[in-house]
Amino acid sequence: MIRIRTLENPTSLDPAYATRALDGQLACLVHGGLVRCGSQGQILPELAHSWESLEGGKRYRFKLRENLRFPSGVALTSEDVVYSFSRLSSRKNASPHAWLFEDVAGYREVYEGSSERLPGIHVVDLHAFEIELASPSATLPARLTMPAARIVDSRAVLKEGDRYGRHPAALGAWEVLDWADDSHISLRPNPLYPGHNHNVKAIRFTLSPQDFSACALFETGGLHILQPLPLTQAARWKSFAGWQDQIMRIREMNVYYLGFGCHRPPLNDAKVRQALAACIHPEPFRKALFGSRTEPAYGPIPPGLPGNLLADAPGLKRPDPEGLELLRQKELELWFIESEASISLAMEAIQADLAAAGIRCRLRKTDAATYASWRREGKFDLFFANWWADYPDPDNFLAPLFKTASASNMTRYSDPETDRLIARVAIEPDSGKRQKIAQEASRRIVEAAPAVFLWHRNTEILYQPWVKGLDPSPLFHASLHLDLRIEEQASHLFGSR
Template sequence: MLNKAKFMMATGLITLAMASTSLAADHVLKIAYQEDPKTVDVQMTQDFYTLPLNVYDRLVEAETSGPGQSQLTPGLAESWEVSQDGKTYIFHLRKGVLFHNGEELTADDVVYTFDRMLDPKTKALSTDILNFVDGATERLDGSATTVPGLQAVDKYTVKIVLKEPYAAFIALLASPGASIYNRKFTEPLGDKYGLTPETTNGTGPFKLTEYTLNDSQVLEANDKYFKGRPKLDQIVIRVVADAETLRLLFESGELDVFDIDYASSQLPYFAGSDQWKDQIRSGPRVGIYYYHINQALKPFDDVRVRKAFQMAINRQEILDKNFYGKGKLENGVMPRGLTCYAEAKPIEYNPQKAKALLAEAGYPNGVDIKLTQASNWSSRWSDMNQIIQAQIKEAGFNAEINTMDESAYFAARKAGTVDNYTQNWSADFNDPDNFFYTFFSKSGTSVRGYNNNDEQVFAALDKARSMTNPEERCALYQKMTDRIVQDDAAWVPLFSLDHNYVVQPRVKNFVVPWNGWSDMSYYKMEVE
């Protein structure tokens, strides 16, 4: 039972916040975060993107174009060209775009932004989006003070030169980490940038005007936004950690949007409510739940054991029990909605065939294995491990669940000695490289503890990164799906989920974001 005083305090705080702003703003959207993002410097976070997606813009934007789908559209760059060899990108900036402090966007700001990210003094977290830029490695390791691949050709033209072709580069530039800063404003602030409204400056549709740590943030419409003023006057974001409090705040009208991700157990309640069932907005997330397999550890060094593990897991039962069936079984590396996605060959659930494969591999009486989880992970992972532990016993897998400190888990994963674990991955950018290279490249399979040392896969994934023909590139990824999942049995793809929200009737034009984050741009949204 929720503490009444706690609820009254939470609702009272929001009401006070709204009272302080309602005189100046008629169209206010009220949303919530479960944690405080701590900074609006997107180069210093990889978890909290709501503020960056509304305060900043990027050269290119990834806009939701349909359920679980996106398209790349011009952002701060009104157009661009790519050289025939796929290495040189010329971006033509829009003229007259203003930062919130009144400074006009120039090519120098773009070069500064990316150089700041690569400057080792910044200690930025998303430098991998610039890995392919000529000179990026040297700037990042401190052996150079400039980046030859970043050039301001003139006031409104940016030239970016890559060391080698990278087909996903434009998609990467649409990720939140590629948000553009103003040199004149940002440079003098150093590591103080983005900690307060006074130290934050973007070109985006909303300006940060209030920031109370661990309590709230307020965004106000940018009247001079280059795409046109937002329909919303303000966005009030509250920090509310407790899931039940979030639901009660929503039902009392103190919040306009309830993200079911913050309280998945509430989905049956809303779906069964006459008041709310028609206010549920749902869309597929471009992400995948999976079970990792470490081929360096016995018995998983034998492909027959890996295939048996795949067939011993009843994935539909997990989807139904833990996620109310709101998703779709996945059989490959690419989830639905991702560029190049195609239906993969289904993985059969067959405990008896799995048992026969174990016997064929030399384990007629079953085999002992470990399933790993970190102690501070949410209960969803332990719940899944317990279900899988029970499921695979029928096939002869005697599983022990090993709970370890998260730092020890990451150390073991990096060293390639971690036992099998379940996790999920959502698209950072809409390209197959974000999934294939992350898990099954020579570096990815090593640092994530898969040890799927398939030279044919390594060569294909390296080749795919530089291919300029989209159809041929997609065909190669689809071929590698079969090799990785069917031939190598390198992991167990589980399912992709739907992302569900409940919105107040006053909220209009709500679109579930394609990528599966809870973070989104609110530029096109309206409230009555």
């Protein structure tokens, strides 16, 4: 058994109700999806062996693998896809992810209860079906990597009812072996799943929220994969001879940024925002505080996705004198949540950058509830925030963060041309053209300065030398551990098999 550190208790493994990071990860491990996200962010087949875009992205045809069976003994068919996606979309089931298929034709009929089936999913035969969309979209395959899009067995759901989140039975790579609250959850390989390539009999996610205790467990063999490697312990482990090679860095899909309240004077003036952005220099404090845990952000889209801007992207070098003078006439407030001590230090560095330009800035460290309330009311001058990908696509960064009237557009930035470019990214089927459009949208956002993009965060993993086949995904929920194995002859310093 391989033991993996976790920071929280799981609550539900039902894809329709998995809202926390660990729940989403476990839901993907025990439920197969039509597709999955690979280690480089690519879309790979899972329960579907192929798919194609038709009618310019308005219709998609999928073909399921044949001869797959649920633990109930019933074969996987197209009807299971119809059931899973219709169940998710129905308002009566109160899934927080019901929005996922809102662009499927006939979605409102299922959501409002006038139909039990999504009319836009057309069954061709037992193992082929088509998804018809209300309008063309290039993002559907990427969205299907999300935990909420996992396929469930209607027989198991109906049998367990509200208990299904604790007792899932599906076609994922793993199945639940045992689950002890405030302790662990163990999974074993699902013999019904195609594609395992390991000799591991089980994996156990062990609750260990305290960094020091987690490292002690690792040293004594109680943990075999330390994810994440605590920032406070990283330098120590990197100093141990032989252990540098046991630290793996995952380039994850996220962006950390300093947002500006674009609706609040004087920040409703682009020249003022540009002047403010030009006064902030993230690189010195990013390197000093976070080092290899981060890499510089030059725009909203992280490395590995189309539209990511490189280091030579156009920047804002000199503050506009008129904009700078307007900023000096007001004391700004910068709101943030201190998730770790380094965040406060980073905010102090930003405050110092602004002070050097003659701009007064008051730091407002607050709790999550107050932060959320002020966000809804739009009371921020400046705020520190981050966004993590739900699915591997540039649309998942551009549309939520910078499309006019998006619920997650905390800056309240609004620009018709940016909206037009974002809409084109969502529908363009040609990958080369899509890359250029996404980059154009990113450059326009950077130049309009609704935010200063600070860094993209990486995660470091420490693992025992005899653990092989780690192949983590840049998405928090997408690592299926299909190649995880134990190398019996490997030498190791800590831990037992």
